[in-house]
Amino acid sequence: MMIKSLSQSLKRIAFIMGAAVVLAPSTAKAICNVDYVVQAGDNLFSIAEKHYGERDRWSMIYYRNQSELVGSSVVPGRTLFIPCPLNNPEPDATPLRKEEADLTLLTGNDFPPFTDRSLPGQGMVTELVNAALELSPSPVSYAVNWDDNWSGHLEKLNAKEFDMGFPWVKPDCESTPSNERCANFHFSDPLMVMPVMLFTRSDAQFEFNADADIAGKSICRPDAYFTHDLDREGRRWLTEEKITLVQPATPAQCFDFLDKGDVDAVSVNLFLGAATILELGLRDKVVPLERPLSEVGLHVVISKRHWRGTSHLYRVNAGLKALRESGRFEEIVSRHLEVFWSQIK
Numbered sequence: 633m634m635i636k637s638l639s640q641s642l643k644r645i646a647f648i649m650g651a652a653v654v655l656a657p658s659t660a661k662a663i664c665n666v667d668y669v670v671q672a673g674d675n676l677f678s679i680a681e682k683h684y685g686e687r688d689r690w691s692m693i694y695y696r697n698q699s700e701l702v703g704s705s706v707v708p709g710r711t712l713f714i715p716c717p718l719n720n721p722e723p724d725a726t727p728l729r730k731e732e733a734d735l736t737l738l739t740g741n742d743f744p745p746f747t748d749r750s751l752p753g754q755g756m757v758t759e760l761v762n763a764a765l766e767l768s769p770s771p772v773s774y775a776v777n778w779d780d781n782w783s784g785h786l787e788k789l790n791a792k793e794f795d796m797g798f799p800w801v802k803p804d805c806e807s808t809p810s811n812e813r814c815a816n817f818h819f820s821d822p823l824m825v826m827p828v829m830l831f832t833r834s835d836a837q838f839e840f841n842a843d844a845d846i847a848g849k850s851i852c853r854p855d856a857y858f859t860h861d862l863d864r865e866g867r868r869w870l871t872e873e874k875i876t877l878v879q880p881a882t883p884a885q886c887f888d889f890l891d892k893g894d895v896d897a898v899s900v901n902l903f904l905g906a907a908t909i910l911e912l913g914l915r916d917k918v919v920p921l922e923r924p925l926s927e928v929g930l931h932v933v934i935s936k937r938h939w940r941g942t943s944h945l946y947r948v949n950a951g952l953k954a955l956r957e958s959g960r961f962e963e964i965v966s967r968h969l970e971v972f973w974s975q976i977k
Contacts (some may be wrong), residue, residue, distance in 0.1 A: 633701060635898055642747055643685045644673040646804050653663055660677070662683060662716065663682070663683045663685045663714065664683055664684070664714045664715060664716035665713075665714070665715065666683075666713075666714050666717075667711050667712070667713055667714070668683065668711065668712050668713075668714050669709065669710070669711050669712075670706045670707060670709060670710050670711075670712060671708060672708045674706050674708070674752075675705070675706060675922055675923075676690035676693055676694055676704065676706060676922075677690050677922045679693055679706065679712070679714075679788065680692070680693055682820040683714045689698045689751070690713055691827070691902065691969065692700075692829065692966065692969060693712060693714060693715075693828040695824075695962060695965045695966070695969075696712075696713055696714075696715050696962050696966070697712045697713060698825075698928055700712055702929060702966050703924075704827055704924040704927060705923075713870070715966060716833070722752075722756075722961075722967075723752050723753030723759055723967075724753065724759060724762060724763050724766070724964065726762045726766065727766070727775060728765065728766055728772070728773050728955050729773070729774055729775065729776065730773045730774075730775060731764060731775055732775070733772070733773040733775035734772040734773050734774065735765075735773070735775070735795050735796070735944065736774070736775050736777060736794045736795045736796075737770050737774060737775065737776050737777065737795065737796050737797065737798060737932075738777050738779060738785055738788060738789060738793075738794040738797040738798075738836070739757075739758065739776060739777070739778060739779075739797065739798050739799070740778060740779050740780045740781070740782050740785065740838050741778060741780045742780060743755070743782075744903070744907075744966050745903055745969075745971075746758075746799055746903075746930065747798075747799065748904050749778060750906065751968070751971065752967070752968070752971050753964075753967075753968070754776070754845075755968070756824070756964065756965060756968040757798060757799045757823050757824065757930055758776065758798075758825050759964050760823050760824065760952075760955065760961065760964055760965075761776075761798055761823065761932065762776075763951070763955050763960055763961075763964060764823075764948055764951030764954075764955050765947065765948070765951055766951070766952050767950075767951040767954040767955055767958070768947040768948065768951035768954070769829060769947065769950050769951075770947070771833070771951075772947075780850065785797050785817070786800075786812070786813070786817070786933075788897065789817070789933065789934070789935050789939065790816055790817075790935045792937065792938055793934060795934065795938065795940070795944060796931070796932050796933065796934045796944060797933050797934075798823065798883060798930070798931070798932045798933070799932070800813065800817075800819070800822055800928035800930065800932075800933045801858050801928055801929070801930065801931070802819045802822075802929060802931050803858060803860050804860040804863075804864060807864075807865070809867065813933070815936075816934060816936055816937075817933040817934065817935060818933065818934050818935075818936055818941050818942075818945055818947045819932070819933055819951075820932035820933070820945055820949055820952070821931070821948075821949045821952055822929030822930065822931055823929070823930050823931060823932065823952065824929070824930055824961075824965065825927040825928060825930070826859060826901040826902060826903070826927065826928050826929075826930065827900070827901065827924040827927055828899060828900065828901050828902075828924055828925045828926045828927065828928055829900070829901070829905055829920040829921065829924055830851075830897045830898070830899055830920065830921045830923075830924075830925050831887070831897060831898045831899070831900070831905050831909065831918050831919065831920050832890070832896065832897045832898075832918070832919065833890060833891070833893070833917060833918060833919075834916065834917055834918065834919045835917075835952075836896070837898060838896060838921070839921075840921045840923050840925070841923065843866075843869075844939075846869065846873070846874065846875055847875070848874075848875070849875050849876070849896040849897060850875065850876040850877075850894075850895040850896045851875050851876070851877055851878070851895065851897050851898070851899050852877075852878040852879070852880070852885075852886035852889050852890065852895040852897070852898045852899070853877065853878075853879060853886065853898070853900065854879065854880060854881065854882055854886055854900070855879040855880065855881055857879075857900070858928065859877070861925065861926035861928060862875070862877065862899075864926075867951060877937070877941045878894075878895050880946070883898075883904055883908045884908055884911070884912060885906070886898040886900070887908055887914060887918065888912070888914055890918060891912075891914055891917060891918070891956045897921075898918075899925055901921070901928070902907050902924075905920065906920075914940060916930065932948050
């Protein structure tokens with residue numbers, strides 16, 4: 633979970649954020665708040681270019697239409713809704729959030745756009761958790777506590793110093809039940825998913841249309857980041873040594889290796905990759921491939937030793953279901969994407 637602070641560089645991530653927001657000249661002519669029937673040959677990038685005039689805004693369509701997508705791929709013949717920007721975004725009210733509360737949650741800063749006290753609503757995931765708890769059956773008061781030392785969070789949760797923590801990636805617990813997180817924690821339903829991208833040099837002849845295209849490639853992902861998506865059932869890139877995995881300490885080092893030609897691609901989530909590229913001044917040299925490598929969920933976790941674990945998870949999951957059914961999930965995500973776009977303007 634540890635990543636370097638990106639709050640300054642987030643102001644410059646226009647090229648990939650995919651946020652349709654405050655009406656810039658390109659969005660003033662957007663064809664939006666309309667249905668679109670997917671045609672053969674379409675992908676999220678090309679649909680965003682058709683409706684917003686910018687391919688980089690594909691994540692607006694992605695988050696609004698996940699029930700109609702297969703993973704991150706569009707399906708010809710299915711109907712997608714193309715949302716328009718929202719004006720004057722404001723975080724949801726949190727009347728049940730109190731300092732002295734029945735339920736305590738633990739999170740931390742420097743994980744934008746998901747959690748950061750400097751962001752509206754303290755980040756996208758923080759606001760989703762707030763809204764889910766407000767909509768949960770038999771809601772209780774709750775407190776959100778901040779500890780910027782992410783490495784100590786799971787230990788504190790296992791010691792029950794706090795009830796629940798967020799946002800955490802869930803490993804492949806079916807394949808690796810002995811994993812520390814799998815062995816010690818229950819996971820909520822996904823709060824949201826992150827597209828995990830492949831970033832390559834703009835002058836490279838690198839295509840990713842199928843897993844077979846990755847054979848023999850060198851992929852960089854920072855040390856201590858999850859790798860289960862690289863070795864999942866049917867892929868097994870690591871155990872069968874189909875790729876060379878390079879794992880330096882930081883995302884910046886990965887992109888430096890890519891810039892020097894020492895690796896073929898960098899694989900990190902959409903938001904972290906975009907911010908790091910611009911922080912390092914690689915905007916014209918490095919681009920994301922259109923097809924995400926994988927999708928990884930962010931979850932609320934609770935220790936298996938917690939005596940109220942089942943009831944607390946039910947409360948979160950039921951609230952998340954109500955949040956999605958009400959349409960507020962898409963509204964919250966859209967607001968946060970818009971905030972980032974407005975910052976860089």
